[in-house]
Amino acid sequence: MTDAAPNPNGAVGGGLAARNAAEAVRRSLKRRYAAERRFRMYGILAVAFAVCMLGLLFTTIVSKAVPAFTQTMINLEVTLHAQDIDPQGTRDRETLATANYRSIVRRAVFDLFPDVTSRRDKRALFDMISPGAVFAVRDLVLANPMLIGERVTVRVPMSDDIDQLNKGAIRKDVPEAERRVKDKQIAWFERLENRGAIETVFNSTFFTAGDSREPELAGIRGAAMGSFFTMLVTLLVSFPLAVAAAIYLEEFAPVNKWTQTIEVNINNLAAVPSIVFGLLGLAVFINFLGMPRSAPVVGGLVLALMTLPTIIIAARSALKSVPPSIREAAYGLGASPLQVIAHHVLPLAMPGILTGTIIGMAQALGETAPLLMIGMVAFIVDVPHGALDPATVLPVQIYLWADSPERAFVERTSAAICVLLGFLILMNVSAVLLRKRFERKW
Amino acid sequence: MFRKSLAVAAVAGMALSLANAAEARDQIRIVGSSTVFPFSTAVAEQFGKTTKFKTPVVESTGSGGGLKLFCAGIGAQHPDMTNASRRIKKSEVENCAKNGVTDIVEVKVGYDGIVLANSKVSAQMKLTRKQLYLALAKDIPAGEGKLIPNPHKTWKDVDASLPDIKIEVLGPPPTSGTRDAFAELALEGGCKSFGWIKAMKKQDKKKYKAICHSIREDGAYVEAGENDVLIVRKLEANPKAFGVFGYSFLDQNADKIQGSLIDGKSPTFEAIADGSYPVSRPLFFYVKKAHVGSIPGMKEYVAEFTSEKAFGPDGYLADKGLIPMGDKERNKFREDGAQLRNNIDL
Structure with missing residues (x-):
């Protein structure tokens, strides 16, 4: 068909219509391109918005967390007189552990400023040192009783208020009554700085200690170990159960009312609020089975129940995506149903199952609500050594610190969030890598 | 297969060792109030x-x-x-007795002041409990025996001497003990100043409580969650708002916020300790006597809590924001704790 010249055979109308249609298309083309560009723009805007929010979240958390990784310390010259620690000279551990190190540290602190004499001032001066100093000296003596009688230099943490002053979080220019560090203490601190007794070091306590009410002594290790044991129990319980359930439902179960009901229920369970699992855990594991409160084993079991549906759903779709030709080929070669699944289908579905498991575990790692019911929202100083020791987990630790009045806990809260985010990123990255490496496309 | 049998073995092992864990316990377990939590820990x-x-x-x-x-x-x-930011109730003592928990030692540890505070940027507020009640109650009295929904929009509406700013108070939700105590001590204190409401206490206690303890829900009182740190941050951002929280948060943030004067008293350490600041409450913990002996360290823990270096005026708990009791009271509860005296008398 041509629209260059009018057609003499009476097909004028047809040619005109075609021309008009082409014209209409050409005219609308611009609008359609614009619509498409707009649509793309919306997508880009949505992604940019999400990236901005994420960036904002990360920068605020990380910038707030940075000060938590350093700690202000003081080098204190301590004289370990034998008559204070071990007058009988027995070097008995019990005697060494219970000696009055407080007075030893006090004397060392007062020796820094012999001109401080009044009771009130002495108290203010001693308050500048963390209560942890006393335990640091004790641990030193316990580790090396040969030091008794010597004069040693010990590096001990300063109190959280002085630490905040040193980091600039407590400002010197506000009136004295409105800050927790008094003018005198600032003057002493500056004198100590001039003498070179003050050092700002990497805060290793944060990674090696359990929780504490003194921010300078508080650490994330207790919560991290608690999270580790809880996740271990969750994995050991939920993974085999979920895989077994998924295999049965996908490969063996007949399609009838019962299996359909089960399927609907599994999907429902995945959407049940997590606190409900906590109530269940309290009723079944603690009240009925008599398991201990605050133990990672109970936390792990509760979180396993919570993760089960997630893993089952992921595992089923992974099994479903293995092409029937694999099964048929195996059957054709005479493999039994068990052999078909164990030797062929399951290995091929494994990357998908593992991805689902890791995502489910990452979800469980960030959960606090169900743990409230089973006593894991608690103040626990000792670092747990097993799944039966009382423990708390990372997100609970964040919650507890965020709720503490001491100013120095603000930065530690952010630091703990960083640690938790680090674990989550690690888990999600490994899920992506597993998929990339082992997934097969048909 | 191997992994699965390993998992089964691990679960079985745990179940076995659990039986032992449930029987013996060598660690004290404490539960209770979130207000006492920072001191107890x-x-x-x-x-x-x-x-x-x-x-x-x-x-x-x-x-x-x-x-x-x-x-x-x-x-x-x-x-x-268990820690408590109020005294044990009669019904709770009865419930305890029903379950065989009959010997309970009550130890009072000190006081906690509840403050109404705002940002340092704004002027300090001077209020009476009556003004506070009229600003925050759900229904307020209008003449003898009549109640109307709280019409006050600004503090000036409550009393001409107060500034002309919108009433906006951030505070804890109904589940919080701090809110109960605030309603009981601050609002009820103001509520009682109306003669006819006070007279109602004897006749219809339930109605009296409903009038005095109900906080308005029209947006003037904002439930800001249990997290007091969050309230402090919000006050910094919004100089016109006020917040309700425990004294220790005011103490830690004195450079950013100021406590309002209530009935002419500023919420200072001294005023709360001597009882002249009206909105303060006692804090307690309760000890189960039957466990002393089977759980190691209980007596020693009570002794540590009631020692001068802990709950005394210069003790480490005072640094955390606990308001200590007078000498006489401290001695009484130290004695009760040491003797494990069954001292509950309601």
Whole structure:
């Protein structure tokens, strides 16, 4: 068909219509391109918005967390007189552990400023040192009783208020009554700085200690170990159960009312609020089975129940995506149903199952609500050594610190969030890598 | 296959070792009030570090929740002590007795002041409890025996001497003990100043409580969650707003916020300690006597809590924001704790 010249055979109308249609298309083309560009723009805007929010979240958390990784310390010259620690000279551990190190540290602190004499001032001066100093000296003596009688230099943490002053979080220019560090203490601190007794070091306590009410002594290790044991129990319980359930439902179960009901229920369970699992855990594991409160084993079991549906759903779709030709080929070669699944289908579905498991575990790692019911929202100083020791987990630790009045806990809260985010990123990255490496496309 | 049998073995092993764990416990377990939690944990930590006993595990469950767990029975699966930001109720003592928990030692540890505070940028507020009631109650009296929904929009509406700013108070939700205490001490205090409402207390206690303790829900009082740190941050951002929280948060943030004067008294350490600041409440913990002896360290923990270096005027708990009791009261409760005196008398 041509629209260059009018057609003499009476097909004028047809040619005109075609021309008009082409014209209409050409005219609308611009609008359609614009619509498409707009649509793309919306997508880009949505992604940019999400990236901005994420960036904002990360920068605020990380910038707030940075000060938590350093700690202000003081080098204190301590004289370990034998008559204070071990007058009988027995070097008995019990005697060494219970000696009055407080007075030893006090004397060392007062020796820094012999001109401080009044009771009130002495108290203010001693308050500048963390209560942890006393335990640091004790641990030193316990580790090396040969030091008794010597004069040693010990590096001990300063109190959280002085630490905040040193980091600039407590400002010197506000009136004295409105800050927790008094003018005198600032003057002493500056004198100590001039003498070179003050050092700002990497805060290793944060990674090696359990929780504490003194921010300078508080650490994330207790919560991290608690999270580790809880996740271990969750994995050991939920993974085999979920895989077994998924295999049965996908490969063996007949399609009838019962299996359909089960399927609907599994999907429902995945959407049940997590606190409900906590109530269940309290009723079944603690009240009925008599398991201990605050133990990672109970936390792990509760979180396993919570993760089960997630893993089952992921595992089923992974099994479903293995092409029937694999099964048929195996059957054709005479493999039994068990052999078909164990030797062929399951290995091929494994990357998908593992991805689902890791995502489910990452979800469980960030959960606090169900743990409230089973006593894991608690103040626990000792670092747990097993799944039966009382423990708390990372997100609970964040919650507890965020709720503490001491100013120095603000930065530690952010630091703990960083640690938790680090674990989550690690888990999600490994899920992506597993998929990339082992997934097969048909 | 191998992995699965390993998992089964691990679960079985855990189940076996659980049986042992449930029987013996060598660690004190404490539950209860979130207000007492910072003090209780400080004592627990000190106790764990300075004695041969393990550090007690302290859970923050709220006063009511703590007493419920505490009263559930005797045995290693039940907590040994509970913290409370109010006294134990008669019904709770009865519930305890029903479950065999009959000997309970009450130890009062000190006081906590509840403050109304705003940002330092704004002027300090001077209020009476009556003004506070008229600003925050759900219904307020309009003449003898009549109630109307609270019409006050600004503080100036409440009293001409107050500034012309919108009433906006951030405070804890109804589940919080702090809110109960605030309603009881501050609002009821103002509510009682109306003669006819006070007279109602004897006739219809329920209605009296409903009038005096109900906080308005039209947006003037904003429930800001249990997190007091969050309220402090919001006050910094919004200089016109006021916040309700415990004294220790004011103490820690004195460079950013200021406490309002209530009935002419500023919420200072001294005014709360001597009882002249009207909105303060006592804090307690309760000890289950039947567990002393089977759980190691309970007596020593009580001794640590009631020692001068802990709950005394210069003790480490005062640094954490606890307001100490007078000498006489401290001696009484130290004595009661040491003797494990069954001292509940309601």
